[in-house]
Amino acid sequence: MHYYNISLLGSPLEPFTYHSSQTISTGTKVSVNVRNRTTNGVVIEKVKKPEFKTNEVLSVSEFFYSKKQLDLARFISTYYVCSLGEALGIMIPFSCNSPELKQNGVFSSTSTIKLSQKQEEALEFLKEHQTSLLFGDTGSGKTEIYMKYFQKMIAQKKRSIFLMPEISLTPQMNKRLQAHFGEEVVMWHSKLTPLQKKKALAKIYDGSAKIVAGPRSALFLPIKDLGLIVVDEEHDDSYKSSSRPRYHARDLSIYMGKLYEAGVVLGSATPSLGSYVKFPHTRLRGTHFSAKKEFIYEKSKEELSPLIFEHIKKTLEAKEQVIVFLPTRANFKYLVCESCGASVECAYCSVGMSIHEKSNALRCHYCNYAQAIPKVCQKCGSGSLVSSRLGTAEALKVIQEKFSNAEVELFDRDAITSAKKLRDALERFNTQETSILVGTQMLSKGHDYHGVTLAVVLGLDNMLNMSDYRARQNALASLIQVSGRSGRAKDALVLVQTFNEEFFSKFIDDYDAFLQEEIGFREGLYPPYKKLCRILFSHKNSTRAQDEMHKMLEPLSRIRDIEVVGFGECATKRVADKYRFEILLRSDKSTNIIRAIKSCRVALAEVDMDPIEFS
Known part of the structure; x- marks a missing residue:
């Protein structure tokens, strides 16, 4: 009889000891009984017969976790203080029965990726360093450098992982990648159907997938011969998991680079201070686009002002497109009583509820509890309830009323609930069926909008005043990223509503100077120094x-x-x-x-x- 310590997948419990008459290899996925319930576990190690009674392993599967996956899980368990079972629970195992391609596959695309001299120099720099930062302005050609690097990996019979911060980026990037690499690209994200996931995994298992692209979950796929990990928009908070294990995909990519002896490229137009300080970087300045960009700063509270309407009107008359950015979803963030100052709070969370007029409801964005919009204050009974903090849905409604002949569309998590809706919304905007796109951070995430000549940015002061040591960086990065979506084909105007013009105008064209100033602000107090x-x-x-x-x-x-x-x-x-x-x-x-x-x-x-x- 053999005895094994087995970690239960996704469980916070420590490993349990089981017995089996079979010899089972370390890393094998098995099914076991825990408290009269069958669950999956992973064999961690073989042990001596314990003094206590053990249960038998029920079945041994064809799936296994490689030594490197186990090493990575141990690191996650230690660093992020979770169980080994929770760490393994986010990974997808290898399969013993997956068919192997007889040849590792040769790069067969007829497409050629041509780089400028500056891009070639940047690529050479990235190849010389195990982990490096590609610090490139919006539109400077970072994606072309990634793709050239992928091409070189395929020629070396190596595979690559391409991380993007959100699913919202995958349709557009998938189109670009497939144009160059065809069927050798696999997209992986949570919105795939079970059949799509099965097909994607089959290509990963048999080795025909040379590039695997997607948000942070793509990092944990069973990829052989890993040669490169690219983390695009490395500054983005979406790479940090909000549930256990609370890992950061960018930081794990850096660790995996060492573990797998693979290159790691961190890319951003607005890199995090940590990456800028810790790793060698190559700087790509300027843009491929010849259009100019003008910034206008309006001292105003957060509202759709006459100045904004005036510029939207001019843009629509010129048959050009507009994007409007707000950091807040819904119609308004809060419903507040003018008499006593109380906001209508969630019954289960100590936060004000957001107003969703379309469903005639107040909704909590923490626990999703909803209730009808009240007529009187719950605290003092007054009927003087006013809404505050403009949201995307309200901005959409007001713009639609003001410009009834224009096609205006919402672009946030309330509206974009599936991969199809995302594809369709982007298609309508890129074919100019939609004239105005109103959205949250989703607007700024690397989308390529060719017809935008006006970008309206609201709510930056709220971001700047948050109780977060990264508030300045987050607010400035948002402005740079949103403004970077405009002025790609024609000259553009960026209208910024803020009382902090001095800060934003100082750094909007000099993020390098901001990072240098931020070093002095954080040194000795905050990450990356603490x-x-x-x-x-x-x-x-x-x-x-x-x-x-x-x-x-x-x-x-x-x-x-x-x-x-x-x-x-x-x-x-x-x-x-x-x-x-x-x-x-x-x-x-x-x-x-x-x-x-x-x-x-x-x-x-x-x-x-x-x-x-x-x-």
């Missing part, structure tokens, strides 16, 4: 959550090489009917934090290493 960790405690019983926080706080406060920056009730004190408390830690090294947490961790502690969310 490591941060946020520990969350949530429970339906407020006292229980608070007590658990204090149980960890006391021993953590005595550890010399970490600093407790703050503790107490979270800014959003209740989410999904659970009360929330937190501890924020800072140290010179992540190992100090990990060691400290493991020495005193309690059951309710949810660890978020390198947090990007502070509310």
Whole structure:
């Protein structure tokens, strides 16, 4: 009889010991019984016969996790403080029965990717470094460099992973990649149907997929002979997982580069300070587009002003296109009482609910609870309820009323709920069937809009004033990314509504100078010079959550090489009917934090290493 420690896939529990008459290799996926329920697990190691009674392994599958996948899972488990089963749960295993191509495949595309001299020099620089940053202005030709690098990998019989921050980028990028590489490209994301996923996996298993592209989940596919990982828009927060394991796909790509001895390219027009400071970079300035761009700054509260309407009117009369950016979805972010100042809060979260007039509802963007829009204040009974913080749906409605002959479309997560809707919306805009696109961050994510000559940017001051050490970078990056979608075919105007013109105008054409200034702001206090960790405690019983926080706080406060920056009730004190408390830690090294947490961790502690969310 053989005995094995087995990690349960997706489970927070530590490995259990099982027995089997079969010899099972490490990494094999098996099914076992846990509390009278059949579940999947992974053989971690063979062990001696324990003193306690063990259950038998029910079945052994054809699937297995490679040694490198196991090593990566161990790193995720240690660094992001989760179980090995949770780390393995985000990965897709290899298959013993997948057919192997007799030949590894030869690059057969007749398409040639031509680079300028500057692009060739940038590519050579990237190839010389194991991990490097491609710091290129919007429209400077970063994608062409990626594709040339992919082509070189295929010639070397190596495979590449191409990460994009969101699914919203995949249709357009898929079109470009397939034009060059045809069937050797596989797209992978959560909106694929089961059949599409099955077909994609078949190509990955048999080796015919030479380039695998998609958002962060594409990093965990069973790819052989990995030679290159490209992380496009590396600054984007979408690469950070908001649920356990709370990994950052960009940072894991860097670790995987070392583990797999593969090249790693981080690309952005607005790189994160961490990547800029830590890795060698090559700078691509300017753009392929000859059109000019003018910036107008309007000192105004967040609203669709007469100046905005005037410029939209001129743009439509010239038969050109407009994009309108707001950071807020819905009609309005809050419904507030003029008499007592209270906002209508979610019944289960301590946040104001957003107004969705189309469904006549207030909706919580944290837990998705909805209720009818009230006529009177829940707190004082007054009927003086006013809406505040303009959202995309309201902007759409107002613009449609003002320009009834124009085709105006919403481009946010409320409207774009499937890959088909995304493709169709982009197609309508690119064929100029739609004249005005109103949306959130989704608008700025690398889409190629050729007819846009007016970009309207609202809500930047709200982003700038957030309680986040990265607020300046996030606000400036949003403006640069949104403005970069305009002026590709013709001269364009970017109308920015802000009371902080001095900040934005200083850095809009000199992000390098901003990064240098930001170094002085963060040094000795914030990442990349310090490591941060946020520990969350949530429970339906407020006292229980608070007590658990204090149980960890006391021993953590005595550890010399970490600093407790703050503790107490979270800014959003209740989410999904659970009360929330937190501890924020800072140290010179992540190992100090990990060691400290493991020495005193309690059951309710949810660890978020390198947090990007502070509310």
